Amino acid sequence: MKITPKLTLVFVSLSLVPLALTSTLFGVVSTGTLTAQSLAQLDSVASVQKSRLEQITSQNLERLTLVTSRTQLRLTLENYTRDPKPEYQAKVNQILLDAKASVSSFRELHVLTLNGTIVASTNSTRIGANYSGDAVFVRGQLGNTADILYFDERSQLSLYLSGPLTFNNTLVGVMIIDSGVDTILSLVTEYTGLGLTGETQLAERDSNGDARFLTPTRFDPYAALNRTVPKADSNSPIIEALSGKEQIDTDAIDYRGQRVLAATRYLNETDWGLVVKIDEAEAFAPVAQLRNWLIVAGLLASVAIAGVSIYEARTITKPIRAVTDAANRISQGELSRRVEGSSNDEIGTLGRAVNQMAQGLIDSNAELERKVAERTSELSRSNAELEQFAYVASHDLQEPLRMVASYTQLLAKRYKGRLDADADEFISYASDGAIRMQTMINDLLSYSRVGTKGKDFAPTDTQVGLERALQNLQAAIQESGAVVTHNELPAVVGDDSQLVQVFQNLIGNAIKFRKGAAPHIHVSAERKADECIFSVRDDGIGIDPKHRDRLFVMFRRLHGSGEYPGTGIGLAICRKIVERHGGRIWFDSEPGKGSAFHFTIPSRGGG
Secondary structure, eight states, rough: HHHHHHHHHHHHHHHHHHHHHHHHHHHHHHHHHHHHHHHHHHHHHHHHHHHHHHHHHHHHHHHHHHHHTTTTHHHHHHHHHHHHHHHHHHHHHHHHHHHHHHHHHEEEEEEEOOOOOOESSSSSSGGTOOOTTOOHHHTTSOOEEEEEETTTTTTEEEEEEEEEEEEETEEEEEEEEOOHHHHHHHHHHTTSSSSSEEEEEEEEEEEEEEEEESOHHHHBBTTTOOEEETTTTTTHHHHHHHTTTTOOOEEETTTTOEEEEEEEEETTTTTEEEEEEHHHHHTTTHHHHHEEEEHHHHHHTTTTTTHHHHOOOOOOHHHHHHHHHHHHHHHOOTTTOOOOOOOOSSHHHHHHHHHHHHHHHHHHHHHHHHHHHHHHHHHHHHHHHHHHHHHHHHHHHHHHHHHHHHHHHHHHHHHHSSSOOHHHHHHHHHHHHHHHHHHHHHHHHHHHHHHHSSOOOEEEEHHHHHHHHHHHHHHHHHHHHHHEEOOOOOOOEOOOHHHHHHHHHHHHHHHOOOOHHHHHHHEEEOOSSSSEEEEEEEOSSOOOOTTTTTTTTTTSSSOOOSSSSSOOOOHHHHHHHHHHOOOOEEEEOOOSSSSSEEEEEEOOSSS
């Protein structure tokens, strides 16, 4: 039986069934389309928010490092801990005031001794206060950190930076900087494009492992550091974000008990979780309203439907097929598809709604692409400026540092023993500091040149590259008695000089971090379908897995320079070289049982 008599019978016997089916079909298609649109928008906003938060945090930690690395500050504080003279304290105070004046975002700077007492501050009323039990002080002894918290009797929500102050590889104090949280607050409280229920949530783990909100939420202005979500609440998107999941979630329940659509992100450097969400009810409201309207219209039309069933059957069949086809094609990504016709009945309204939805998706995608292009352009420009800054700064600093090093060495040679012991010690400190700064600048220059001074990729025999690296390490190999073995290594397409540097850094580290006996090091390679995996294994002291995320960061050392020499930039250079080749680098290790570093070079047809 053809569709027209079928529809005639259906309209007569079950007048509402076709309308209900049409409504259901449109609801399913529209729900799927709106869900995809909402999730895509949430995912994009979450990615942009994460990138901006990481940029803000990195900039603040870099500013903290610039302050804590000042030699005069650390030297004066060390002198004060040995002999608490007022002039030492006044000098530290002046250094802090100079640092505050140079960075507009700094509110207050404090220097604490190892017992947690503030001995110098840009706010004189804080001198003498003790914060030995505060998390910001405890964490600051271990490394540079960024915490959002209340400070000074919980009077003000702030972004507090803390980091260790060391002198001669010995911890002598802790720096705490109130950098202000305004930038982060303005970022997470921006609800443009998130409707009436959308919001951004930022949280950290508390001592119990629960999620503690770091900033106010849209529906709880007092949530910052007060509201928590239990870690057992697996349906909460903020718990998933803190567990490291970066995903879009269509079956989540937020802190108010509402069902939401959410995108989650994890900020590794600060151990924060980020959620961008919108209530499911708001996301699906247009579909529900249209469905309700269709039901009411169907009930009203059922009185007269018997008399016009044949006519309706003939006129509805074609537009329904057009709407269904357009909706299906739009849901599959063909956003240029449109429903033809402009009738004024329900099907025409439905077709126009589908057309408006498709146009809305096109406009939203265009706006998202524009924003992504802007962010990409900004990041590219920023990276280029940073590389130029590193190169120029390194060159400009080389000559005065060479002069400082030469004259301090000349002072040490000419006047050693002719002055008092303190003078000899101070000259030694100055000479060592200048030489170390020269080494760090040379390493920074090498790092900045990886992307700008590298050679064009060409077929490269990595066997020859390994031999060149071993020749460069010959003195270290002989001194340590190291035994270096290797399998046959393949040819790849890459920068031969940079690959030599990767082998040299990894093998050099394996020699440096040995357990005492002559180290055994083995280099191997495995060719896969689309890449070659190189491995450098040793039997040295090993690495604690908790340091996995900081090992490849510039100047982030796991040991003091007194234990093992170096500046902590070698692995960062390795990662930048490998990433320039389109590969990745990682390690497997167990403390006391050695380490294995692996990196990949993609196959490009030259091997």
